Amino acid sequence: MYAEALAHLTCPQHPDAPLELAGRVRRSTDGEIVTGRLRCPVCGVRYRIDRGVADLLGPLDMPTTLVQLTNYLPPTAWGYERAWRPHALTLLAGEPFGYERELPLLVGLAAPERGGLCVDVACSNGLYARALARAQGGAAGHVIGLDHALPMLRQARAYALAEGLRVSFVRAKAQALPFAAGTVAVLTMGGSLNELGAIDLALRELRRTLAPTGRCAMMCLTRGTTGPGRALQGVLSVGGIAFPPLEELNRRARMAGLRLRAQWRYRVVVLSLLTR
Numbered sequence: 545m546y547a548e549a550l551a552h553l554t555c556p557q558h559p560d561a562p563l564e565l566a567g568r569v570r571r572s573t574d575g576e577i578v579t580g581r582l583r584c585p586v587c588g589v590r591y592r593i594d595r596g597v598a599d600l601l602g603p604l605d606m607p608t609t610l611v612q613l614t615n616y617l618p619p620t621a622w623g624y625e626r627a628w629r630p631h632a633l634t635l636l637a638g639e640p641f642g643y644e645r646e647l648p649l650l651v652g653l654a655a656p657e658r659g660g661l662c663v664d665v666a667c668s669n670g671l672y673a674r675a676l677a678r679a680q681g682g683a684a685g686h687v688i689g690l691d692h693a694l695p696m697l698r699q700a701r702a703y704a705l706a707e708g709l710r711v712s713f714v715r716a717k718a719q720a721l722p723f724a725a726g727t728v729a730v731l732t733m734g735g736s737l738n739e740l741g742a743i744d745l746a747l748r749e750l751r752r753t754l755a756p757t758g759r760c761a762m763m764c765l766t767r768g769t770t771g772p773g774r775a776l777q778g779v780l781s782v783g784g785i786a787f788p789p790l791e792e793l794n795r796r797a798r799m800a801g802l803r804l805r806a807q808w809r810y811r812v813v814v815l816s817l818l819t820r
């Protein structure tokens with residue numbers, strides 16, 4: 545993680561308490577904090593920064609569903625963007641939908657070039673986080689990729705470093721975002737709401753942390769309309785993936801206090817722009 549992230553990170557238990565560096569830190573030549581500790585001034589809890597990733601959950605935090613467990617496995621993290629992610633939307637939308645189509649759409653909704661803090665929530669290998677960092681360019685701001693699976697974050701960091709992008713990676717839960725209320729200019733979430741578990745709590749966290757002029761760009765998978773599609777989703781739901789109907793998804797976002805500003809639908813794939 546980078547010093548820019550420190551200006552924004554708070555304790556997951558005390559979201560108004562900015563975390564501070566405690567003790568000795570080791571930095572790389574580009575200024576990344578590679579090892580060190582963060583401390584909450586309220587509860588005194590210390591969090592490790594190891595190999596560039598700030599871990600705000602600790603070793604006792606465990607996945608609760610089969611699909612979450614799968615994402616904790618190093619081979620999944622290794623193969624995610626190598627094997628599945630480049631083809632995911634083409635397969636799910638039933639039409640050509642490579643990165644060259646998905647990422648401009650996502651970045652167009654998020655508008656990271658306005659600057660400020662951008663957070664890719666449940667980022668996996670950091671595909672959206674990297675796209676935000678590229679688009680933010682020289683604008684004053686910083687991008688943080690957040691996930692609860694450490695192997696995903698390690699791979700995400702490796703991809704960002706290989707591209708020379710200055711992105712911070714943090715291990716935390718979507719249901720307890722480590723940011724103060726109203727401080728995040730851009731939130732993105734790509735296909736993750738489906739597998740987070742407590743969806744309403746995660747949506748309320750997005751609403752809490754979003755700045756008054758902030759934008760939340762979300763790609764989500766919705767209930768299938770064909771028999772075979774629904775049957776497959778039924779099987780996947782046993783592992784912990786939820787596929788809400790679009791109307792339900794929109795209703796839950798509204799209940800969390802998020803306003804729907806724009807929405808595109810490609811079969812089960814839905815891209816939405818939400819604001820406060």
Ligand SMILES: C[S@@+](CC[C@H](N)C(=O)[O-])C[C@H]1O[C@@H](n2cnc3c(N)ncnc32)[C@H](O)[C@@H]1O
Nearest residue numbers: 615666667668691692693717718734735736740
């Ligand atoms: C579908 S993948 C995300 C894909 C990624 N956004 C992309 O566009 O390539 C779902 C991710 O959500 C993470 N995840 C699941 N539950 C989470 C939670 N409660 N908090 C944070 N991350 C979570 C998983 O570890 C996994 O990396």
